[in-house]
Amino acid sequence: MHCPFCRHPDSRVVDSRDYDDGGAIRRRRSCPSCGRRFTTVETPALAVVKRSGATEPFSRSKVVSGVRKACSGRPVSEDELALLAQQVEEAVRASGCAEVPAHDIGLAILGPLRDLDEVAYMRFASVYRSFTSLADFEAEIGELRAHQAAATLAVTGDDEIALVAKYAGAHDPAPPPVHAAPAPV
Numbered sequence: 001m002h003c004p005f006c007r008h009p010d011s012r013v014v015d016s017r018d019y020d021d022g023g024a025i026r027r028r029r030s031c032p033s034c035g036r037r038f039t040t041v042e043t044p045a046l047a048v049v050k051r052s053g054a055t056e057p058f059s060r061s062k063v064v065s066g067v068r069k070a071c072s073g074r075p076v077s078e079d080e081l082a083l084l085a086q087q088v089e090e091a092v093r094a095s096g097c098a099e100v101p102a103h104d105i106g107l108a109i110l111g112p113l114r115d116l117d118e119v120a121y122m123r124f125a126s127v128y129r130s131f132t133s134l135a136d137f138e139a140e141i142g143e144l145r146a147h148q149a150a151a152t153l154a155v156t157g158d159d160e161i162a163l164v165a166k167y168a169g170a171h172d173p174a175p176p177p178v179h180a181a182p183a184p185v
């Protein structure tokens with residue numbers, strides 16, 4: 001591996017150790033030309049199997065460029081796209097397979113994208129799931145609403161715990177009434 005500082009074509013490994021619970025190896029390298037040190041992290045190659053049967057290395061930048069199209073005109077930053085691609089890679093690697101169908105990459109994109117931007121999510125889902133009618137959109141929007149309602153309930157649940165904690169041990173033992181979240185539409 002060449003030196004990132006002076007581009008010297010070779011470097012020497014001075015230390016190797018397990019990283020990420022053995023999922024990767026971290027190597028400390030030294031440049032024989034400029035003497036600077038740098039670190040590399042080695043992970044198993046992750047291959048994506050395309051519909052044609054051909055494989056190609058998993059690429060975060062491909063995930064980003066695919067999602068970026070769906071995010072056109074939406075308030076989504078490059079940092080958020082990069083984070084999403086990282087989440088997708090982590091999810092795919094967590095499946096434990098060295099070769100993953102391209103379709104599964106799309107599936108791994110849907111969850112984080114839904115949390116990032118709903119409009120971009122609908123655009124991506126409509127292509128990924130090959131929507132052919134308004135009914136397909138309606139069904140997806142219904143699921144999106146159900147997911148939102150579930151997320152709202154989860155947040156309310158945390159608030160309840162926070163309120164109980166806040167009022168526990170107070171002189172007035174009765175916590176204020178907690179209003180239930182609106183029922184899912």
Ligand SMILES: [Zn+2]
Pocket residue numbers: 003004005006007008031032033034035036
């Ligand atoms: Zn160097």
